[in-house]
Amino acid sequence: MNKRYWAILIVYIFMHLSSLVGIPILVGQGVNLYESFIYWSMGSFVVALLIILFLLIPERTERRLHPRLRKTTVSHAMKWAIIGVFLAFVAQFFAIFIETELLGIEPGSENTQEIIRMIEVLPIFAIIVAMVGPVLEEIVFRKIIFGALYKKFNFFLSALLSAVIFAVVHFDFTHILIYTAVGFVFSLLYVKTGRIIVPIIAHVAMNGYAVLVQVLLVDYLEDIQKELEQLQFILGGLLL
Structure with a gap:
């Protein structure tokens, strides 16, 4: 697995773990716990998707991405x-x-x-x-x-x-x-x-x-x- 894919996995894992830090921050700003979870989930999912799509941009120029998969x-x-x-x-x-x-x-x-x-x-x-x-x-x-x-x-x-x-x-x-x-x-x-x-x-x-x-x-x-x-x-x- 190439470095770009490892980076994507790290971003995905960090997206889920980030709530451990983000939710307490929102709660500290006066947002209730349940809504804090929703707001942070939305933000972290969108940011993670944008980063992952950016990491996948180089694949547009690669003709063969997998030895056993063909488009x-x-x-x-x-x-x-x-x-x-x-x-x-x-x-x-x-x-x-x-x-x-x-x-x-x-x-x-x-x-x-x-x-x-x-x-x-x-x-x-x-x-x-x-x-x-x-x-x-x-x-x-x-x-x-x-x-x-x-x-x-x-x-x-x-x-x-x-x-x-x-x-x-x-x-x-x-x-x-x-x-x-x-x-x-x-x-x-x-x-x-x-x-x-x-x-x-x-x-x-x-x-x-x-x-x-x-x-x-x-x-x-x-x-x-x-x-x-x-x-x-x-x-x-x-x-x-």
Whole structure:
């Protein structure tokens, strides 16, 4: 792994650790603890993304970035971007099915719910969740970590190891299977196209969908559910 990639990993790690210093500073300025965490997360994510994108600028002039990855045509990449969104949701569905039906794990993620609460406090945080976060994670976990593993091991082992690391970093161990499954799919999309933008699109689609359904459409969906319950009650009364 080249020095530029090591620098990116250091920036990513420092981004997370910086909250240990930044949050107390904001609290000292009179911002409450919860909002301090949100504000610092937003700022650190954006700054880290800008630095990482700057570090990746030299790659525009490099024709071959990985000995086993080759960029496909734009049309082929677009096709896999569409397929990838579908595959990611399918992988998530089967992982949830295994967790709930075979392992007896209750559906719903506390990690996700906490992120949703942050968005409710500061709606602009949705941009971090739906766009900035996925771009950062795909660069770090697919382009760098998976890419480094794929130079030494076969695809299956490289994708699995990088997906597990991706899952562990989210600190949602109850649903580690879900993160691993989608992470594996993202690695597949990267290998199929050689373009990191393809798994980024799939990742953005998944996060964006979660934000859309659980934040923006939650009231609308609740109204629909109430109407369906009322309709069921009416129809039940007519049939009795």
